Amino acid sequence: MSALEHLPNSDQIGDTGLLRFLTCGSVDDGKSTLIGRLLYDTKTILADTLHAMERTSARRGHEAVDLSLLTDGLQAEREQGITIDVxxxxxxxxxxxxxxxxxPGHEQYTRNMVTAASTANLAIILIDARKGILTQTRRHSYLAHLVGIPHIVVAINKxxxxxxxxxxxxxxxxxYLAFAAKLGIQDVRFIPLSALNGDMIVDRGEKLGWYTGPTLLDILEAAPTAHSERDERFRFPVQYVCRPQKSDDPALHDYRGFMGRVESGEIKSGDAVIVLPSERRTRIKRIELNGEVLPMAIAEQSITLLLEDEIDISRGDMIVRADEPAQITRQIDAIVCWLGESPxxxxxxYLVRxxxxxxxxxxxxITYRLNINTLEQESAQQLNVNDIARVSFRLAQPLCVDRYEDNRSTGAFIVIDxxxxxxxxAGMIVAAG
Amino acid sequence: MPNHTKILSHLDWLEAESIHIMREVAGQCSNPALLFSGGKDSIVMLRLAEKAFRPGRFPFPLLHVDTGHNYREVIDFRDFRAHQLGERLIVRNVEDSMKRGSVVLKTPTESRNKHQSVTLLEAIEEFGFDCCIGGARRDEEKARAKERIFSFRDSFGQWDPKNQRPELWNLFNARVHKGENIRAFPISNWTELDIWQYIEREALELPSIYFAHKRPVIRKNGLLQPVTDVTPAKPGDVIEEMLVRFRTVGDITCTAPVESDADTVHKIIEETATTTITERGATRMDDQTSEASMEQRKKEGYF
Structure with missing residues (x-):
């Protein structure tokens, strides 16, 4: 199949949106080869990149093109023989x-994986068929689950x-199923692969005839995108307030637009809303973007809201639907992944955003620190880089939050030194107050 | 079952993310600037800024670092578009840095492209910018694939790939101390194809040299080198009059056109979808000098 035969028309009929996914595993599991194969078979790798890879493969004595070269990164990484970063x-x-x-599988694995997982809606966890489930497999699965990736695909490679x-x-x-059940992972699918030969990635190949399920690309094509699976509460953190000044247009003198992105849920013109943390109530007068009036807005859309009443609102406030309140709190319990080199x-x-x-x-x-290899809870006095722990923070200012389990936007925070x-x-809120 | 079956198309999603990033810059930074060259990516950025901030003014001026070796059509378009939007355009010239002595060319004909970094850093210092919004994309080059959306630069403007701030969820950290700055990249997640599809959807105007036109060129090292005042033919060169277009525009000395008869955005989209050469591979003489040249330039303050 050539992916390009299905190239989108500009009218976007049949556009099923955008899926963010994560690949976890080490180079030894064939992760780079898998990614190389996906890009190659969907014709994303272009000829000059391929030629550069052919030259390097030949120089290193490989017979076929080494698709893992595609994920070879920076000079700084090649010098040190490590993968630094997502x-x-x-x-x-x-x-x-x-x-x-x-x-990357090895270096700074927790920090990098949590970073990569934070925006993903699906994770591909690679297992080397010769080795089966390793400590690393459990670690990756646990982290993917912890960061709330709803869909796990276990790819049994080689x-x-x-x-x-x-x-x-x-x-x-x-x-894997036995262990996933213990973690509480609900949606997990399996697929046999040979990334090296390209079997079951985009094309089925001929050697895995006993497997009748979808190819990896079929799974990706059908996977639900973020926010598409369940009803979510409307959450609109205000990013910026638009008050056009010195405008020649008298209609704009009283214009006050609250600009932001719908983090979750949806909103229609006329809906009753509450502004947090002041808890003032009003209604949506108009939803617009760049002069265009929109009847409604859905999750991940960037919009401007105009309200019926003049209420003092600034960046950092959050607009929610009146029937979908959020919690206002000065204390949070959270699972925190420590990313800093200093403990x-x-x-x-600290500063929480x-x-x-x-x-x-x-x-x-610190309630406990989690041993990422045994998944046991240990007591701890401090946290070092790559540690994961349950902690509580007292806050100087109230935050408007949801549990991370309920909302991956309003339940998440970062800690700044x-x-x-x-x-x-990086924190994920478990409980508030 | 959720009652909303509506999902954003990939272009709508990309647009929404970019608007969010621009508004974060406006919300977190006290004195940002948007880098605008008149090229297609920065033209898309201006449309995104309109969507992010209208009916208000942009909360930042536009800044162009001009090597003095840009195509006239692009510079004219730059000025026209800034005027049309009613936004402030600041232009700083590499030639002025040369006069000051902060840029010294090894030879009079050396490309000024990499020296833009010096002039950019001088402009950042002159105006006290704490953030420059740039139109770089992660699909362009592998040094870019690992760059943050909010990328921290020290007081020398340097990028340290080994010491980047973790970037999780949509939570961006633009905090800097005085003298340091942030480079923010709202279209990090766009590909060349996305850019062209968006240009078509939004019916954006572009400088004419993006479309097929006749131009004298010389074939050199697999690239087409345009024959211009800045890049004249040398004795023995074979000049051909070819139908070409630019996939990327920049300094004349390092930007090559490709052979093409695509004279509409739609034809360009079709060509982009079926091309066999990457954007920079086909067109950038500077990236071909070494595998790591973009990474090197970025460490020196290049955007």
Missing amino acids: AYRYFTTGRRKYIIADA MDLVDHDQATYDRICGE LDPARK QTTRESKAALAG EATNNTVG
């Missing part, structure tokens, strides 16, 4: 656009190296 890659099938977050044996595949699936210091104040709002925060306690301005922590 890389983002793109391909389209014409029906759908994809953003791959490619998280089937060519186990003679395409169905029994091997079935055994790994069974083991979390209980004596210091959640939606468009910021507050000073002080650590109120004011001395360096670095982002040093």
